[in-house]
Amino acid sequence: MSEEKHKTKDxxxxxxxSLFASKGFDDVSIRELAAAxxxxxxxxxYHFQGKxxxxxxxIVRRFVGQRxxxxxxxxxxxxDPANKPDIAQVIKTLVEQYLKSTLSSPGGGSFMLLVAREMQSQKHHGSKTFFKEMVMPVFRAYSMALMDVRPGLKQEQINWIMASIVGQIHHFIMRWHKKSGFDARSEEIRMMIRMFPALGLSMDEYIAQVTDHITAFSTAAIDSLYPEVSP
Amino acid sequence: MSEEKHKTKDxxxxxxxSLFASKGFDDVSIRELAAAxxxxxxxxxYHFQGKxxxxxxxIVRRFVGQRxxxxxxxxxxxxDPANKPDIAQVIKTLVEQYLKSTLSSPGGGSFMLLVAREMQSQKHHGSKTFFKEMVMPVFRAYSMALMDVRPGLKQEQINWIMASIVGQIHHFIMRWHKKSGFDARSEEIRMMIRMFPALGLSMDEYIAQVTDHITAFSTAAIDSLYPEVSP
DNA sequence: ATATATATTAAACATTTGTTTGAATTTTGC
DNA sequence: GCAAAATTCAAACAAATGTTTAATATATAT
Incomplete structure (x- = not known):
């Protein structure tokens, strides 16, 4: 097996x-894959023993890197010893990383959409270890980070907070991708943009605004619901 | 055409x-439908000119009622003249109605899951008017309600708020349904419940807790981000 | 260079899909 | 009761799916 690129397997x-990300598992045929x-x-x-x-x-190949x-x-x-991290910083990092990954996929596909789909679908195409190897470590790391910057928070509270944050992230990803499914000049698009103007922005601007909103919204909620214990 | 129930069409x-709700559009075959x-x-x-x-x-039949x-x-x-509504009440009503609809479907299927799927999928099986007739009126009504109880809020801010709320709702619906896709005794279920204990509750309890959380979380965020103008 | 393993190919396979057909059966209108 | 319309049915249809086969080509190693 050589070190060359552009081999069949790669x-x-x-x-x-690219195809799975933009259309989902079921809507990509093997013939379509082969042609692409x-x-x-x-x-x-021959190379993968099945679809x-x-x-x-x-999933594993890229998600390991993203993770x-x-x-x-x-x-x-x-x-960073020069930085005293706060809760907004932790949340912003999570949201930003999550959304940025949407762009980094080759072929313009949305890789994290693939993950979001997999996490929401009741069908389980991913490996049995997907949850254990991919989702859990990130969840744990950010849970601990939240506990770090807010020592009063209990695990149970963090579970709810994380769910609310991830729910928002997925929703904004899906919203963007749903928009991409329509014709740029269709009536549906005009309605969606009217209902949610940010969809008319460029993807970079969209990500920036969504990141800011989720961070502000969630930080405000946490600060208000679970106020920092005064020193 | 008679008034009898149990006709073929019904x-x-x-x-x-029931089947579409529990498996999605593509994963239900016509033969499966016919058999059920x-x-x-x-x-x-013959009766519907196609799948x-x-x-x-x-969608239309039930969603009109839900709407x-x-x-x-x-x-x-x-x-209600005896009631001075506040923002928490409006949000709780939205969340509760949304989640309750999950239970009211015949056959135990999750009807709102069908809607959530349709709103997130980039494929468009629903009618072109789905958005206009179903989503928009509810969105508008709750937008206006939020403006009512918080006159300072601008439309743009409400758009973001609604997106965050709906995102959370969908996520908790999906999470429950994802759990239902696994064997009750599987390792995946144990992991999911360990990561999010509320999934071990009954559906009624789950709905109650989720409603309370989303309401508290979102209300806190709004109150903090967009404080009420003092009278 | 030659034998052996590896990789690619066109073709076929077995299912499953949504839909249509045309005859049989039931319901309706009078 | 009977003709006409509406419904049900088993069977077949065409297209698409994931996978396998057996022949051919390419690369590898001695």
Whole structure:
């Protein structure tokens, strides 16, 4: 096995990531994948022993990197001796990392949408370890970070807070992607933008505004519901 | 056409609602529908001219009722002269109605999940008027209610607030439904409950706790971000 | 260079999908 | 009661799906 790029297996993984992200697992056929990667239809089964397996490897391949990025970003603000991290900083880091990952996918696909879908679908294409290896570490790290900056918070309270934050993130991701599913000049798009003007922005601006909003909204809620114990 | 119940068309609509809600549009075959309703496979096309059309009629049939219930519930707290409504009351009504609808579906299916899916999917099986007839009126009514109880709020701010609330609602609905997709004794379920203990509750208790949390969380955020102008 | 393992290919396979057909059956209007 | 309309039915249809096969080509190693 050589070190060259553009081998069949890699092209397949790239095409699969982009296609799965933009259309979901069920709506991508093996023939579609093969055509996009410019390989034979049998290649999927030869190299990955099936469509499900390919999907899993797609998730693992990129999510491992994203997970480490997210954990590293958090570590950056926590371990900087010149920085006294507050709760807004932790939340902003989480939201920003989550949303930024949406852009970083090759082919313009939304990788984190793939994850959001997987986390919400009652079908389980991902590996059994997806939850354990991918979701849990990030959840734990940010839980501990929240406890760090707000020692009064109990685990149960953090569970609810995290759910509210992640729920908002997913919703704004889905909203953007839903918009992308319509014709740019359709009536539906005009209605959506009228109902939510931020959808008319560029993706970068959208991410920036969404990040600011979720951070402000959630921080305000936490500060008000679970006020810091005075020193 | 008689007034009798249990006619083919109605049985088909009932079976479709339950099946679509629990599995989604694509994962329900016409043969599955026919078997569940105990009718011939051709009945779907004879009575509804296709699967998509059946889906639309399923959504419209029930959602019209839900929409009116939701609007009526809101009207109830706004027009009661003995009641001075506050922002928590409005939000709680929205969340509660939304979540309650999850239970009211026949066959134990989650009807609102169907709606949540439709609102998030980039595929558009619903009618073109789904957005205009179903989503917009509820959105508008609650927007106006929020403006009523908090005159200082601008439309743009309400857009963001509503998005955060609806995002949380959808997330908690999805979370419950995701749990239902696993074996009750599986390792995944144990992990999910450990990460979020409320999932171990009964559905009624889950709805009650989620309602309380979203209401408290969002109200706190709004009060803090956009404090009431002092009289 | 040659034998052996690896990779690619076109074709076929077995299912499943939504839909249609045309005959049989039931209901309706008179 | 009977003709006409509406409904039900088993069967077939065309298209798409994931996967497998067996032949061919390419690369690897000795």
């Amino acid at each position: 092209r397949l993984l790239d095409a699969a990531e 990667a410019d390989v034979n239809v049998a290649a999927v089964n 499900e397996n390919l999907f899993q490897q797609v 480490d990025n997210t954990l590293h970003a958090l570590d950056g603000i926590l371990s | 049985r088909l609509l009932d079976a479709a609602e 309703a105990d009718v011939n496979v051709a009945a779907v096309n 998509e059309n059946l889906f639309q009629q399923v 009116d219930n939701t609007l009526h519930a809101l009207d109830g707290i706004l027009s």
